[in-house]
Amino acid sequence: MYESDTVWEFAVADHVKFGNGATEELGDEVATRNVSSVLIVTDEQLREAGVVDTVRASVPDDVDVDVFDGVEPDPDVDVYESAIETATEIDPDGIVGVGGGSSLDVAKVSGALAPMDRDVLEYVAPPIGNGVPVPDSETLVFAIPTTAGTGSESSPAAVVSLPDRELKVGISSRHLYPDLAVVDPLLTVSLPxxxxxxxxxxxxxxxxxxxxxxxxxxxxxxxxxxxxxxxxxxxxxxxxxxxxxxxxxxxxxxxxxxxxxxxxxxxxxxxxxxxxxxxxxxxxxxxxxxxxxxxxxxxxxxxxxxxxxxxxxxxxxxxxxxxxxxxxxxxxxxxxxxxxxxxxxxxxxxxxxxxxxxxxxxxxxxxxxxxxxxxxxxxxxxxxxxxxxxxxxxxxxxxxxxxxxxxxxx
Incomplete structure (x- = not known):
């Protein structure tokens, strides 16, 4: 056996943009990566508050934009599967998660698993799931946090709530790292x-x-x-x-x-x-x-x-x-x-x-x-x-x- 305990690894999101007004540069990233269609994954409150409009305005006019706003706090399997179904139907080149950790987690999983024909829980480790490996998807994922706390924009994991078992479980894979994290402090100013x-x-x-x-x-x-x-x-x-x-x-x-x-x-x-x-x-x-x-x-x-x-x-x-x-x-x-x-x-x-x-x-x-x-x-x-x-x-x-x-x- 080689001396594996002398080796460590380090990983982050593929690319990070940080700073006041960083959201305005999303459009440049979308254009550079030849993205022609995006699905914004968020919650209803952020859509009503106009935050989604701010993100959408930064996307070039020639890019098709759809919105899934069905994310709820502590999303359960139904929320994940609904988002995955939407992503499968639309088949976008990119998915943009906008919100707290829940929205970013759902966006990451949707980008990886659409159009996989498996139950979300199969990707959870035993004994809850089967530990099926998360596939390497060609769909790009952009993570835009509106809170300062979860770290989901730099995480290879997503949390799934199981209310019937009063439990939370995780899906973890290097393929859940966002391709781009856009951290704009100005999006957090309105947080209660x-x-x-x-x-x-x-x-x-x-x-x-x-x-x-x-x-x-x-x-x-x-x-x-x-x-x-x-x-x-x-x-x-x-x-x-x-x-x-x-x-x-x-x-x-x-x-x-x-x-x-x-x-x-x-x-x-x-x-x-x-x-x-x-x-x-x-x-x-x-x-x-x-x-x-x-x-x-x-x-x-x-x-x-x-x-x-x-x-x-x-x-x-x-x-x-x-x-x-x-x-x-x-x-x-x-x-x-x-x-x-x-x-x-x-x-x-x-x-x-x-x-x-x-x-x-x-x-x-x-x-x-x-x-x-x-x-x-x-x-x-x-x-x-x-x-x-x-x-x-x-x-x-x-x-x-x-x-x-x-x-x-x-």
């Missing part, structure tokens, strides 16, 4: 404070978990390159992205929530979200996200709020394994840690996250999200099944450990 807060804490959690997940050489070594896990573990490169993301978000999220028209704060949040997305889609996540999925699945809580409530207690649990890293996080969040031990500094990091969440109106405990003490054993059992995320947690976590963390987070 609550959405800004939720999505911002999601981005911060992405960055913190990417920065503290297991190193690439501490994960199980595959027998061949193709056997590496989707999340390869942190590297010196992902650390660079995560550190800058934490610094940007920590310094700008409060202002973005309190004064949404502050373009500089919005720009920093958009950049922080993009960098955090690049970091976590390469390095991986951990127990915070694994625990959040069953909580949100059962209680229908916003993902960003759910991870924000859980993150401080997960940080405290993980502190013995990566106290030095949490100390650096405290410093990046502006905490005075000079002369403090790693363990004391890591306590400052968890407290800083709690304070930030409180300042922007995030509930302080799971009980505020509808979770009761009796729910804890069931939530821990469901979380223990999400090994694709737990395998990256820096400290080993058993079902009993998960129960304890859930109880602390109440």
């Amino acid at each position: 404070p609550a959405v800004t807060a939720s999505s911002g804490m999601d981005a911060l959690t992405h960055a913190i978990e990417a920065y503290t997940t297991r190193r690439y050489d501490a994960k199980a070594s595959p027998d061949r390159a193709g056997g590496r896990p989707d999340y390869g573990g942190r590297t010196q490169v992902t650390d660079l992205f995560a550190e800058k993301a934490i610094e940007l978000i920590g310094a700008s999220l409060r202002q973005a929530v309190n004064n949404g028209s502050d373009v500089e704060a919005r720009r920093d949040m958009s950049l922080g979200s993009l960098l955090a997305g690049i970091a976590f889609t390469n390095a991986g996540l951990g127990a915070t996200h694994a625990m959040a999925y069953p909580v949100a699945g059962e209680n229908h809580t916003p993902h960003g709020v759910t991870v924000a409530v859980l993150l401080p207690e997960v940080m405290r649990y993980n502190a013995p394994a990566v106290a030095d890293r949490y100390g650096k996080i405290a410093e990046l969040l502006g905490e005075p840690v000079d002369g403090a031990s790693d363990r004391d500094a890591s306590d400052h990091a968890a407290a800083a996250v709690e304070t930030l969440s409180s300042d922007i109106g995030i509930p302080s405990g799971l009980d505020g999200l509808g979770v009761a003490e009796d729910d804890v054993p069931r939530l821990a059992e469901k979380t223990a099944e999400i090994q694709r995320l737990l395998v990256g947690n820096p400290r080993r976590v058993s079902e009993d450990d998960l129960e304890a963390v859930f109880a602390q987070a109440l």
Whole structure:
């Protein structure tokens, strides 16, 4: 066997455009790539708000444009299949996802799977699906986020909700990377404070978990390159992205929530979200996200709020394994840690996250999200099944450990 544990990989969207007014350059990209027809995938609210018109206006007049606005928050299989059916009927050269993570996820999957004649869940890993490989499609996908949080514009994954099972599952493949990500902070200016807060804490959690997940050489070594896990573990490169993301978000999220028209704060949040997305889609996540999925699945809580409530207690649990890293996080969040031990500094990091969440109106405990003490054993059992995320947690976590963390987070 070759020394596979000395090799790491790094991937991003094929091309990224970032900056105020970047949406106006979509038309140039469409023309350069010889796209003659596009399908915009979005939600009804963004269409009514005129955001879709802004995107559409940037597309050359000689390009046919259709719109699918049936995306809903936490899209289920029906939403994905409806979008895929529309894409199959129209057969566009390009699909443009406009919106939050839900719209971008649906756009990416529609671009890859139309006109595949398979159930969407077949592409989900067992035991839910069959793990059918996502095909390499010729349909170009352009991702235009209108929130600063999910990182879907730089992600090779999409989340599918299963309301009948009170569960969320993912489809992951290198073929789900967008061909172009257009990150325009001006599209986030109209976001309400609550959405800004939720999505911002999601981005911060992405960055913190990417920065503290297991190193690439501490994960199980595959027998061949193709056997590496989707999340390869942190590297010196992902650390660079995560550190800058934490610094940007920590310094700008409060202002973005309190004064949404502050373009500089919005720009920093958009950049922080993009960098955090690049970091976590390469390095991986951990127990915070694994625990959040069953909580949100059962209680229908916003993902960003759910991870924000859980993150401080997960940080405290993980502190013995990566106290030095949490100390650096405290410093990046502006905490005075000079002369403090790693363990004391890591306590400052968890407290800083709690304070930030409180300042922007995030509930302080799971009980505020509808979770009761009796729910804890069931939530821990469901979380223990999400090994694709737990395998990256820096400290080993058993079902009993998960129960304890859930109880602390109440």
